[in-house]
Structures are given as C-alpha cells and as structure tokens.
Amino acid sequence: MHEEDTSVKYSVTAEVSESNDGGMLVGDYTILDELGHGSFGVVYMAKSRKTGEVYAIKEYNKANLRKRQQMGMMRGARGGMPMRPGRGGLFAARQMLLKQQGNEEDSDPFYLIKTELAISKKLKHPHIARLYEVLNDTKHDVLYLVIDLCNKGPVQELSSTDAKASPLSAEDTHKYFTHALLALEYLHEQGIIHRDIKPDNMLLTEDNVLKLTDFGESIMPEDGGHKVKGASGTPAFMAPELCQDASEITGEPADIWSLGVCLYGFVYGELPFKGSTVFDIIDSISAGEISYPGPYDEQLQNLLSRMMERNPDTRITISEIREHPWVTQNGTFELPSKEINCQHIVDTITKEDVDNVLQPIFDIIPLINAFAKLRIIRRRIRDKHEAEQRAKDHDLPEDSEGNTKKQKEPKE
Structure with a gap:
C-alpha cells in the first residue's frame, strides 16, 4: 500500500481567465461558487479540471498581506511593541524594512505566506484543513491556496x-x-x-x-x-x-x-x-x-x-x-x-524549512527565464532568415543588420 502523497504543488505563474460560459478559471480550477469573505480576500468553491475533485480556494490579496508583514516587521524593530508615530529613526527603519520586503518578493513569489506554507505542508490530521496547492497570480497581485472543501x-x-x-x-x-x-x-x-x-x-x-x-x-x-x-x-x-x-x-x-x-x-x-x-x-x-x-x-x-x-x-x-x-x-x-x-x-x-519552503521554484525560475530568452533569440533568427529570403526573391538591398530596406517610391 502506497503512502498518501501529502506534498504541496506550487504554481509560480497561475493564469486567471474566463471560461466559455463566462465563469472564472484559476489555473486548472473552475470556480463554482463563492463561499465567503476572509480578512485577506474571498473563499471560493472550485473544481479541478484534471481530476474533477472539488476544493476550497482561499484568495489572498497581496496588498493586505504586505500590510500585515510590514506591521510585524515594525513590531520586531520596536522590540515587539506597536509602532508609534513621531519617534526618532522610525521613518528610516520603515524604509529599510520596505526595501528588504521588496527584495524578498522579487526572489520568492510566496514569501508573504511562507511560514504558513512551511507549517501547512507538514500537517496531517482529520481536524486540520489540508493544503494541496498554492498559485501565484502575478497579473492581479493575488495568491490562491487550494485546501480541503469545508462548504458549510x-x-x-x-x-x-x-x-x-x-x-x-x-x-x-x-x-x-x-x-x-x-x-x-x-x-x-x-x-x-x-x-x-x-x-x-x-x-x-x-x-x-x-x-x-x-x-x-x-x-x-x-x-x-x-x-x-x-x-x-x-x-x-x-x-x-x-x-x-x-x-x-x-x-x-x-x-x-x-x-x-x-x-x-x-x-x-x-x-x-x-x-x-x-x-x-x-x-x-x-x-x-x-x-x-x-x-x-x-x-x-x-x-x-x-x-x-x-x-x-x-x-x-x-x-x-x-x-x-x-x-x-x-x-x-x-x-x-x-x-x-x-x-x-x-x-x-525549522527556520531552514521556512526559508526554503519554495526552493524547487527558485531552481526552476532561471530555466523559465532561459527558455524565454531562447524563444526570443530563435524568433530573431527566424525573422532575419525570412528577411534574407525575401531580399533574394525580390532582389531587395539589406541594411547592416540584415533587414530589408524599403525601396524608394518613384517620383511622379
């Protein structure tokens, strides 16, 4: 008997689109209904287009998550106490923390909830909602967590x-x-x-x-x-x-x-x-x-x-x-x-679990970027080849970069 797979899937760039009948699609999931509103976004009922299984999807608005992160960072800077305005050096501390936060977000699309992910991916209990997948919607600045459906x-x-x-x-x-x-x-x-x-x-x-x-x-x-x-x-x-x-x-x-x-x-x-x-x-x-x-x-x-x-x-x-x-x-x-x-x-x-919860993603991103650059290079080569072929077919001159020049129209 195989042990149940408890791994969590991470989708770095999840597309949110519209289905043929006007419904909402999030990655490989079809949104069926809205279950309620949480402090950071909406909770949906969704169906996997691959397996037909029904789940709940929690929407996390990144702007709200950033505010929570900033508040926590400022509390840490003040020794655990709430931030109070008008105190010396507080503005500079906030700017430094915001810069640090921005750098982390550039390298880790899920850094705002990485502690939650590190915890959730290891838990297995009948009275704890299981996490299955995390999706990052870069276009709308939203994270989605796919969890057990608790439709009541x-x-x-x-x-x-x-x-x-x-x-x-x-x-x-x-x-x-x-x-x-x-x-x-x-x-x-x-x-x-x-x-x-x-x-x-x-x-x-x-x-x-x-x-x-x-x-x-x-x-x-x-x-x-x-x-x-x-x-x-x-x-x-x-x-x-x-x-x-x-x-x-x-x-x-x-x-x-x-x-x-x-x-x-x-x-x-x-x-x-x-x-x-x-x-x-x-x-x-x-x-x-x-x-x-x-x-x-x-x-x-x-x-x-x-x-x-x-x-x-x-x-x-x-x-x-x-x-x-x-x-x-x-x-x-x-x-x-x-x-x-x-x-x-x-x-x-451990702290390493939290820091490295999305390590596989970091290994994949350079490959994604490399393939994107490769596609651009291939397209340029193809365009240049086609331009050269057109020049031969029509006896058109080329510029220094191999692009065909448009011949001047004869004066009337």
Whole structure:
C-alpha cells in the first residue's frame, strides 16, 4: 500500500481567465461558487479540471498581506511593541524594512505566506484543513491556496459587539469543541502555536467535521521552547497576557484561553469580552469579569473558568481538559488517546524549512527565464532568415543588420 502523497504543488505563474460560459478559471480550477469573505480576500468553491475533485480556494490579496508583514516587521524593530508615530529613526527603519520586503518578493513569489506554507505542508490530521496547492497570480497581485472543501463555512459567526449569534445545541457544542481540542493538541505536540483560534477559523465539511484552518499567525518557538514574542490574533479571543506589554509569553496557554472563548460562544451565542473598539475589548479582557447567561451548568462553567483563568501558569492544560467531566460526559464519552491523535508526527519545522519552503521554484525560475530568452533569440533568427529570403526573391538591398530596406517610391 502506497503512502498518501501529502506534498504541496506550487504554481509560480497561475493564469486567471474566463471560461466559455463566462465563469472564472484559476489555473486548472473552475470556480463554482463563492463561499465567503476572509480578512485577506474571498473563499471560493472550485473544481479541478484534471481530476474533477472539488476544493476550497482561499484568495489572498497581496496588498493586505504586505500590510500585515510590514506591521510585524515594525513590531520586531520596536522590540515587539506597536509602532508609534513621531519617534526618532522610525521613518528610516520603515524604509529599510520596505526595501528588504521588496527584495524578498522579487526572489520568492510566496514569501508573504511562507511560514504558513512551511507549517501547512507538514500537517496531517482529520481536524486540520489540508493544503494541496498554492498559485501565484502575478497579473492581479493575488495568491490562491487550494485546501480541503469545508462548504458549510465557519462553525459559528460571532461578533465582538453586543450582537448575538445562535447558540449551538448541546450536542454540537460538545462535538465541535472536542474536534477543535484534538486539532489543537496535535499542533502543540508538533511545537506549533496557532495564535488565532476563533470560530471563523473552524470550518465545517459537508459531513459536519470541524477542521481548523488559517495558519497565517502561527509560530514555532525557537529551539523547541514554548515562549513566543509579540501579540497576535483577533482581540476578542486574545488571552490577558497578550494584552500586556510582556515581551514573551508561553504560547500553549494563550491558545487554550482562545479555545475557551470559542466554547463560551458556542454555548451562549456571544463573546465574554466585547467592545466597540479594540481598546474597549482589551479593557474588558483586562477586567477579567466573566458572566454566564442562561441556565446554570456547574461542570461547563467550571471548565470555562479554568480555560479562561487569568494566570497562564495555573490555566488548565489540554491533558487536564481531556479528563474534565464535561468533556468525558461523566465517563460516558472517550476521546481518542493522545498517542492515536498525534500519531502522524511531522519532522521538526525549522527556520531552514521556512526559508526554503519554495526552493524547487527558485531552481526552476532561471530555466523559465532561459527558455524565454531562447524563444526570443530563435524568433530573431527566424525573422532575419525570412528577411534574407525575401531580399533574394525580390532582389531587395539589406541594411547592416540584415533587414530589408524599403525601396524608394518613384517620383511622379
């Protein structure tokens, strides 16, 4: 039995065109429908013209990705803190970083998402959306990621304002929470911190299987450690330690806090921390007051309070969540063991993996350029030969480069 191919295909120049019936074509894929909008572009349902398989295609607008990249670079230049205007040397630092970014883009068409690609190409789990192909549309300045089709969309749409969503049923709440828990356990076992756990990144398949997606904010702590630098993610789901000025935090507890916020939303149809601005939301998180609307459920609220424990050192761990009575349904429900859940261990994802994720492309580009030059040379040779032949046939003079000169018209 052959091992499943988990490689990712990269298309450096993917053409976006129109089909005969007026539909949209992206490379070898026919766009069937629009599934929704993400923070960086549109998500489509698409069909492979080669295999007939149906996928989701995430569109990444490079302009938005560049803004995110620049913000991250400036935070790094400021020691992890947000950029503030009017500080000495900041303009020069920004210009330097923009130049560096431009040089990277010239040599690597996918550099804006290379960390996400390095992570995604190595993951294999039933509750994580698989990446199949990446396409670069140079004409429209867009990247496309071909992933597992999750055509039922986000498990829930929650707002950080006072707007409410429909709570999930008790059965669905437990089912989708355990799906997300298993995906998060698998990531953490690989040394990956997701950093943007939220319902928008939990998509449902036609068979109601939850798949975690979007690794654009994910990070792999250096040297196999657990410390991460800088705040990242969606404010309403951020742990309190991310709302402070700490230069480093432990990554796993922050993901667990975010999953606890998701569970709260599943149950109550709203978020525990809300506000009309980012600062309002941060103030709400910092205050730490959590209310529990609706019927009282001691086990559920105990789990929520432990997942949203303000101190990351005493926050509940995934191993402890596994044994919690609400998860086990008082011993009537059993999760797959950690050994089974994390059986597909991937190789350690190193900085070299990130830097070289598209190395085969770099080897191909010179060949593409060489063939393009060869075609131009062949065309010039062919044109010159045809010109010489016409000159012989019509006895026309040639210029110094072998081009036929147009004879002067006789004067009347």
